[in-house]
Amino acid sequence: MSDFPVIIETPVPTDTESTPTRRAFLGIATAAGLCYAGAIGYPVYRYLASPAEMAASETAVTEVTLDKAQDLPLASALMFKFGSSPAMLIHGADDSWVAFSAVCTHLGCTVKFEPELNRIHCSCHGGTYDPHTGKNVSGPPPKPLKAYKVNVGATNVVVSRA
């Protein structure tokens, strides 16, 4: 690297005389830097958080209408989305109607209705729930499945927050 022989400025400030102005400068520079960081960081954060915010507004859903679900055969289940999370409508062999969140309370896998074994089963860790009440029966799940209110109409089934 080449060097140049004549010096017109030296970068060594003498501390005593420049301290007040330097402190002021550092203060302003820090404040301005924070403003820039905020002006860039805030939009970037909101941009990246957009899907999370959309999902949050979806969980504000209180009611889902399932068209033609009244024709669901006996001893079968219909999977649907309540807001952003999976849910199941079960038409029991005894013509009962129940709806639960289909999210396992253990680690969040989607559970499955097994009419032949009369249970709701989670394949991830073998947790089982009662298909009539959603109560956790065996395995690791700590809590029952969240239950929804079901209203069977002539043309549809309305599932709403209990």
Add this chain to the structure above:
Amino acid sequence: MSGLVDTEPAVDRSQEIELSENSRKGTGPVGSVYTWLDERLGLGEIVALARHKRIPAHSQSFWYYWGGISLFLFLIQIVTGILLLVYYRPGAEAFESVRQITYVMHFGWLIRSAHSWCANLFMFSILVHMFSVYFMKAYRKPREVGWLTGIALLFLGAMFGFSGYLLPMDELSYYATKVGLQIPASIPFLGAFTTTILRGGPEVSDFTVQRFFALHVVILPLLFLPLLGLHLYLVQKHGNAVPPSEEAKPLAVRKSIPFFPNFFQKDLAMWLISLNVLALLASVFPWDLGKQADSLVPAPAGIHPEWYFMAPFHMLKILGNLLPGASGEVVGILLFTIGLALWVVIPFYDGENSTGSRGRNAHYFGLFAVTALIVTTALGYWGIR
């Protein structure tokens, strides 16, 4: 810079040694962390390098900032590009995903606008950088490779622009890409083949978007980044060139300033100005998203390539009108290629540190090139008014 002495006057050196001794004798937690890192990473060498690096100071020093500005704008492109990548989906959903970015995601319009504006500022900045290097004759020995890598980076930058322009798949980008592909199509013999491969079929389609996407986010960065590394290494190795007028002066009257902190501060100020200009443009003039591209809808009026492609595009058009049939385009692309080739090899023609006839010829060639680019660009825009 062969005539320059590689040492500095004793007076300055003593001061620097004293400074570095002080900072290395670091005590307390900061000092011991520094010592730990220095022993393993050799930070002292970098510090010493930064202390000794000097930048020539003269009437043309302003042009030294443009390489740094280009680098800064490129870094912004990386950051905004990664952010767009979070939601962009190439292929059939391309337009829908850009619509979502622009209208659904918070501040998506701003990030897309910043990316598009920054691409244009970047092209402008590297063109200024190139012409200032050219007219300061900074391509001369030993900086030939710096010049060649710079040209390659400009070419890759243009490819970035061309491939990125299609990605939203709106009407404008669709037709601009169709029209822009006329340039590779007019390459003699290989034109049709090259264009079909680039386009991924006989027409611009979802396949084109998919491969332009691969080009834009994987292939071009893979080529660009190592070249940029080499380019920056060479800048560091050879230092800043001085223009011939300055080189003619005796060493004793030439001036320079320390890179750190003096020039670095000014560099940062330039970056801040660039950032502010970009923020202003991106937020006050948000980049538009047109209607979804549809090959059955006739092209809207005034389709034209981006401004940095306007000159070659219009030169082809002029020659196409002057000469009959397809020969005009072929001659056009040949002339353009010859001009470009001469531009690239200029360090090997005008390589000596002299002000002889070769130096003058290169200068006139540069003036001719700038004039030709500006005139054809202006004519191109005049034509689509």
